[in-house]
Amino acid sequence: MLQGFILGIASGTACLAYCAPVLVPVLLGEGKNIQRNYVILGQYLGGRLCGYLLFALLAWAVRFPLSGLQDRELVFGVVYVVLALFLVYYGLFNHRALCAGQIIEQRPIKRFSNRLPPMPLVFGFLSGVTLCPPFLLAFTEAADKVAVWQSLLVFFTFFLGTSLYFLPIPLVGAFNRFDALQKVGKLAAVVVAVYYLYAGLIKIAGGVIVS
């Protein structure tokens, strides 16, 4: 149990670096105060925990399912593309206080939006299942475990260790009185999406070529 936590503490900055390009635009885009930002962070981390536990189950059940390079590239390429599409949706279409005219105009999007879980949860989940180097370490550690609960525990404690580094990020809510930051956050989500879309497509192409 301690191993997973220490692994999380040791590699937390890398996790933060991987998650910040998604989390920071979302926190800015929501334009909430510090307290509400912690709720959003909770949703994001909840989604990330779901992703981790899903992989814990996979690690235990399938044993090294990521060993095939081509499969790995394809799977994570697709995850990146899906993440990019959600970021574009968040940046361009996910406006909360729509006026009546806009609601009529954007009805299909609105219907789509109503069926979705909170966006930070979705982003947390998709970030949780992307392949960062610390995550691979935890995966290898978990794959060695005999019982499913041990595998889950490794990922859970790893998650706790890495999450400590996320705690200062909601402090960006101190600047929520600047309305412009909300627009910057939404636009940044779209720009980040372009990066993930490119990274995803390259991974998919790489996976296809290798296989």
Add this chain to the structure above:
Amino acid sequence: MSVFSPRPEMPAPSTARGIVRAVLLTLPMLLLIAMMMTQGELPKDSLTRAVTAITYALLGAVFFLMVYKKETYKYRAALFTIVAVCFSIAFIANLVEMRGSMAVSRADMLAGETPFCHLVIPMVIIPAAFTRTIIFPGSLLEGFANIASMLILWLGASLALGRGWCSWVCFFGGFDEGFSRLRKKALIKKIAPVWTYLPWAVLLTLALISALTLSPFYCEWLCPFKAVTEFEQITSFKILLQTIIFASLFILLVVILPLLTRRRTQCGLFCPFAAFQSLANKINIFDLRIDTEKCKNCRLCVKDCPTFSLDENSVGRGKTLMSCTKCGKCVDICPQRAVTYHIKGTPVAVGSDTARILFLYPAFIFMSAIGGSMIVSALTRIFKLIATGSMIG
């Protein structure tokens, strides 16, 4: 009085007095430029001596005209464009002379021979704070355009000019400035205000992704000016793609959109360094003010600001936005002469030329320090080309 009524003139002195005043104000600048360009001794070969004299005369004439005509924008824009073109000529010729091509190889990068430019500065801050490493394949102290000298220059200019850097010092800005002035009328007149936040979004994204990848992501993928400076040797599909992106961004943001909008679209709608540099306006003592009593709300300044730094709200408040580059266009075109350069903490003196002159000195010194050597270098290369058929050697 209608907004179309004749522009109230400044209380201009008589022509003779005006010339004497302009000469007196230009003399200190001429002395400073001479010191900067010669560094105490005249160049030894006759070609460089002649070229230095031409550049000196050009810089002196531009400053004199700015003071004498009491106009800033058109003279600055012309010189700014010349500097950008000369920078490109001198830089490319220098690279070809040193490396044999515009392309930088992996070996050059590993040897730390990539010239450092100011556009990278916002991307290196977060990784430097966490890793104590500057994520750029350049030299800290050696070679031309090393990291330390560029950082010192940037710090000095940021303190003196704030975001004035983007209209007076940046050796890339003259490209879109030049293209934005080629057409008489804009074909695209309305640009949604939300796009003015894009440079901030690009800055945020690049700062975060550069921290993630520990590489200067903007240089690798998004810098339009790679098209007119240097690019990585094409050895893979990835580098080919990067090169296509550089060229496309240059054509779109620096050529086509400025032509269509008559605005500096790269600087106003995309450049992450520009957004970062806007913060320097907060610590700089110069700004521009609008006399709301004189202003007839004709919105000419809002429509014509090259970097989208004025909107109705800011005009109502009598100030420009944080992104103002102090290019002087609004001051020059205002039919009511309601816009003026201003020193923070002093009363707004519309009609007075003092604050403008006080701003012009540091701004022009930086422009001459950067641009002067580039013009000399480019003219030398051009004369060599005419005389020998080659810029190199």
